[in-house]
Each structure stands twice: as C-alpha cells, then as structure tokens.
Amino acid sequence: MSIELWGQPTVDDAMAVLGALQDEVETLSGVDASDRLSRVTALAAQLDAYRVSLVDTIRTSEVWRETDPNGTPASYLRNEHLMDQRQAKSDLRTATAFTRFPELAQACRAGRVSRAKVDVILAVGLKNQHREDALGDFIAIFVDLAARVTISDLKRTLELWADQIDPLPSPGDGKDAHARRELRIHQLGDGVKLDGFFGPDQGMRIMVAINGALDLHRRENPDAKGAAQADNANAEHGNYRITNSTGSQRADAFIDAIINPILQAGSLPTSGGAPANICVTVPLERLQSPDSPVDVDELKDRLANGTLRHHSAAVGTTNGPGNLLINAAKAQQLSCDATIQRIILDPVGKPLDIGRRTRVIPEQIRTALVIRDGGCRFPFCDKPAGWTEGHHIQHWSQGGPTSLDNLILLCSRHHHQVHSERIPITMGRNGIPRVALEHRYSDRL
Ligand SMILES: [Zn+2]
Ligand SMILES: [Zn+2]
Known part of the structure; x- marks a missing residue:
C-alpha cells in the first residue's frame, strides 16, 4: 500500500500511515522489527515535540479564556483534554522551556531526545532559581548527553551537576523529599498492598533493616541463598542485599525478621484492651467441613432475595481498621496454632455468648x-x-x-x-x- 500526500499533510494522513504500518507488523522479520523500533522511538519523540508545540499554541492563543473567563492554560488542558494536574503542568513547563532553550526543542523535534529525557533535564535543571540561572550554560551538553545515554545515567549526571552548582539546598529543598513521605496500605480483594515513599533519612533506615532481615533470612534459609547465587555471583561473598534479592525474598524477610518479632514481643500498645494481633472469624461448620457441597437452589434463592452472606472466614486486625475475606483452607491454617475464643453470634451478627481465650496448643x-x-x-x-x-x-x-x-x-x-x-x-x-x-x-x- 502506498500513500501519497497531496498538498498540506494532516494529522489524518499520519494516522493513516500508522494504520498501514500496524497492518503489516506481523509480516516483519525480527531484524526489520528492531530497525523499525529505533526509528519509531525517534518518531515518538518527534510526535511528543509536536504535542508540546500544540500546547504552546493553546497557551499563547489564550483560547482557554473563551470557555472560562477565570480559567488558566492548565485548567483548560484538564477540562478539555482530560489531563490531570501533573501532566498539564509538565506539558506547560516543557512548552515554555522549548522557547527558552531552542537546542532542547530542536533535539526533541529531530527525534534525538525523548520527551521522558526532556522531563528529567527540566525536573532537575529547573528545580530552583539557582539551577535555572545556570542551566542555559549547560543545556547543549545535556542535550548531547541525553541523545547517547539511558534515562537513569542522564539523571545521575544531572544530579552530580546540581550538587556542583547548587551545593547548599535552598529553603524547603532539603525537606522536599521528607515532606513527601507517605505509607499507603491498600486492601485489595485477595491481600494487602504496601506502597510508600520516604526521604533519604527514613529511607536509609528501611534499607538497613531490610538488609539485616535479608542476611538473617539467608542464614536461616539455604534455598533463598541458592536463588540469590543464581541471581548474582556477589551472593557468594555475602552481598545478598536488596538489589539482588527477589521480591518474594524481601517480603519473607520483612515478615519473618521485622514484623513477626514485633507482634511476638507484645510491645505494641493495646487498643481498647485488644492486643495487636490478627483475628480470624470463621463459622464452625466451615472449619469442620470445608468441602461440604453448596445447596445450589438455596444459593440461587439467596442471590435473588439479597440474603447471601459470606459463608467463609475473614481475617482482620483487633486494634484498628483492616479486614479481608479468606478461604476455608487459609482459615484452617490460621486456626491450626492459635489462641481461640469461642463467640456465638445470632443470625444478624450480635454476640450471644463469649468463651474464655485458650491456646489451641498449650x-x-x-x-x-x-x-x-x-x-x-x-x-x-x-x-x-x-x-x-x-x-x-x-x-x-x-x-x-x-x-x-x-x-x-x-x-x-x-x-x-x-x-x-x-x-x-x-x-x-x-x-x-x-x-x-x-x-x-x-x-x-
Ligand atoms: Zn519450612
Ligand atoms: Zn495447619
């Protein structure tokens, strides 16, 4: 298929070309695909530069005043183009930077420097007035570097540069990372996801604790050592550390060496008299016969009249929010070696009788x-x-x-x-x- 352009090319023409390329992609050899990949990567940079030019035209045309007299370019991008605030600000920052630093714009428009690398240069280079004043003298060097190295190498060099020209953090700078600290705990359907950010001080404490936990985990668990050795020859020299451990090894080390000792020590305060521990609630019949077949007709009725209740077990915390449904096998496992308290509930969940707490295994x-x-x-x-x-x-x-x-x-x-x-x-x-x-x-x- 050949495409001929008559007169001024349009975005529709570009879309038609992309459609035609996509249609033949399965017929390409690996070598051809690899060649296309590098050229398309350059094309993506060009396309991003074009996007930024459009954003710049929107910004300078003041079209954003037409829909909302109190609007801003960023609010226009958010409302008309469904960008979130972060993306709108990043696009606008890049648009103004392309005017100020023509070398940067040219490199992106020629497909030599990707938008992601442009963002790295601007994020580090425009972080404060001091760096901004110095960036102009170095922009040609950074553009040249960006075309030759990976994003992480580019970032490292920029941070070294920032450390040289801007050794004393300006007010607020040093605290930036610490101010962004957070730990989020998401309860997903089948587990809990941790997601966090810590500044350098707290972050290094975490690294030290996890490294120690991994060392302990390796000593106690030869399987993990073997895996790390296969992973990285350094493991033979005891360098079994965060970088060359797998996600599941870090998770096991975190629980076994950090979380379990805290829970077992019983040093956490109680909340309303409840010790910090996990609590499993399970109907007795579910423990006794987890395999008992379900009554299909009854299940249909209960689905239809909205009286279906969870028949299996739940695991939760006794000292605050946190609750997950678990299956019967997990409930059996957790109750194998536990402290048991019998609580009889009426059909709406009100406790009728409460027994003594006893350990299953004395x-x-x-x-x-x-x-x-x-x-x-x-x-x-x-x-x-x-x-x-x-x-x-x-x-x-x-x-x-x-x-x-x-x-x-x-x-x-x-x-x-x-x-x-x-x-x-x-x-x-x-x-x-x-x-x-x-x-x-x-x-x-
Ligand atoms: Zn074992
Ligand atoms: Zn068991």
Whole structure:
C-alpha cells in the first residue's frame, strides 16, 4: 500500500500511515522489527515535540479564556483534554522551556531526545532559581548527553551537576523529599498492598533493616541463598542485599525478621484492651467441613432475595481498621496454632455468648513439639523452631486431638503450602512425622 500526500499533510494522513504500518507488523522479520523500533522511538519523540508545540499554541492563543473567563492554560488542558494536574503542568513547563532553550526543542523535534529525557533535564535543571540561572550554560551538553545515554545515567549526571552548582539546598529543598513521605496500605480483594515513599533519612533506615532481615533470612534459609547465587555471583561473598534479592525474598524477610518479632514481643500498645494481633472469624461448620457441597437452589434463592452472606472466614486486625475475606483452607491454617475464643453470634451478627481465650496448643505440648521436631519438618527446610507454627495433621475442628502424634512443626511458608496443596502428613514408626511430598506425583502415575 502506498500513500501519497497531496498538498498540506494532516494529522489524518499520519494516522493513516500508522494504520498501514500496524497492518503489516506481523509480516516483519525480527531484524526489520528492531530497525523499525529505533526509528519509531525517534518518531515518538518527534510526535511528543509536536504535542508540546500544540500546547504552546493553546497557551499563547489564550483560547482557554473563551470557555472560562477565570480559567488558566492548565485548567483548560484538564477540562478539555482530560489531563490531570501533573501532566498539564509538565506539558506547560516543557512548552515554555522549548522557547527558552531552542537546542532542547530542536533535539526533541529531530527525534534525538525523548520527551521522558526532556522531563528529567527540566525536573532537575529547573528545580530552583539557582539551577535555572545556570542551566542555559549547560543545556547543549545535556542535550548531547541525553541523545547517547539511558534515562537513569542522564539523571545521575544531572544530579552530580546540581550538587556542583547548587551545593547548599535552598529553603524547603532539603525537606522536599521528607515532606513527601507517605505509607499507603491498600486492601485489595485477595491481600494487602504496601506502597510508600520516604526521604533519604527514613529511607536509609528501611534499607538497613531490610538488609539485616535479608542476611538473617539467608542464614536461616539455604534455598533463598541458592536463588540469590543464581541471581548474582556477589551472593557468594555475602552481598545478598536488596538489589539482588527477589521480591518474594524481601517480603519473607520483612515478615519473618521485622514484623513477626514485633507482634511476638507484645510491645505494641493495646487498643481498647485488644492486643495487636490478627483475628480470624470463621463459622464452625466451615472449619469442620470445608468441602461440604453448596445447596445450589438455596444459593440461587439467596442471590435473588439479597440474603447471601459470606459463608467463609475473614481475617482482620483487633486494634484498628483492616479486614479481608479468606478461604476455608487459609482459615484452617490460621486456626491450626492459635489462641481461640469461642463467640456465638445470632443470625444478624450480635454476640450471644463469649468463651474464655485458650491456646489451641498449650505451652507444654508446644515445648515437647519443639524438642521433637527442632524446626520446620518440611523436606530440605531448616527454618528454626522460633519461626515455625504447630500444624494439626487432622484439624482440631474435625476431631483431631492436640497431642504430639497429631502435630508437626512447619514454617509459615510450608504451613501455607501443606494446607493449600493438601499435602498429606504421615506418622513414621519412629514417632516422627513426615511430609509425604510424593503424593503429588502418585496421582499422575
Ligand atoms: Zn495447619
Ligand atoms: Zn519450612
């Protein structure tokens, strides 16, 4: 397909060209695709430069006064183009910077420097008056550098430059990062997501604590060490640190070495008499027979008349907000080794009777269990006893006794695995329980 342009090209022409390119993309060889990719990356920069020129025309034309006499260019971009405030400000900043620094505009329009790199140069270079005054003398150097290096290398060089020309932070500067500190905890459908930002001081404390937790985790968990070694040869020299650990190793280290000791120490204040701990509520029949089939007709009726209530368990905190629904297997796992308080609720959820708090596994039995098992009994796991939970081979709610020959120590990861994969545990003739891993394969043979 060939496209001929007659007279002044339009945006529609460009869209037609892109459509034609997209249509043939599956017929390209890998080499051709790679060649196209570098040219399209340049084209994207050109297109971004064109966008900025349009924003600049909107800004200088004052069209934004027509729809709202009290408007601003930013409010116009927000309302007419559905930009959020951050994007509108960034576009406007770039538009004025292109007028002030023609080298920057030219490099972007020629496709040599991407918009993302332009943003990095402007974010660092225009951060305060001092830098802004100096930027003009250096802009040609930064444009040249931006065309040759990655964004992170460009950013590093700009920060070194800023440190040279602007060594004393202007008022508010040094506190900027600290002022932005936040920790967000999102309850998602199936878990909790942490998302945070900390300034350099608090941030380094976190790095120190996580590094320490990872070191401990590595010592206690040879599997993790192996993974890190495969990941990075430095691990052999003890450099098993934040950068070369995986997300799941960091998560385990965070819980095992930082969060669990805090909860176990019991040093957090109580709130309204409730200790800082997790609380699982579960209907007894759900624990006793998690597999019992659902009555389909009853379920249909309840869906239709809006009386469907959650039949499974919930896990929550006792000292503040936080609540998640969990499945029956998870509820069984959490109640395997727990403090139990029987609370009988009426159908609308009002407590009718409240029993005493008792530990499912009394202290003496737990001690004997630690002496017998030593630590996690899962094959090839050597988590120490302090990081394990007692698991009922037959769950107590289904009549399993809390006695040594119905208990086994498992670390939290393997406890979870035993419940979720329903791995059977057998008692050896020597009185030592074994995790029967081979069950997984016997099904298929
Ligand atoms: Zn268990
Ligand atoms: Zn284990």
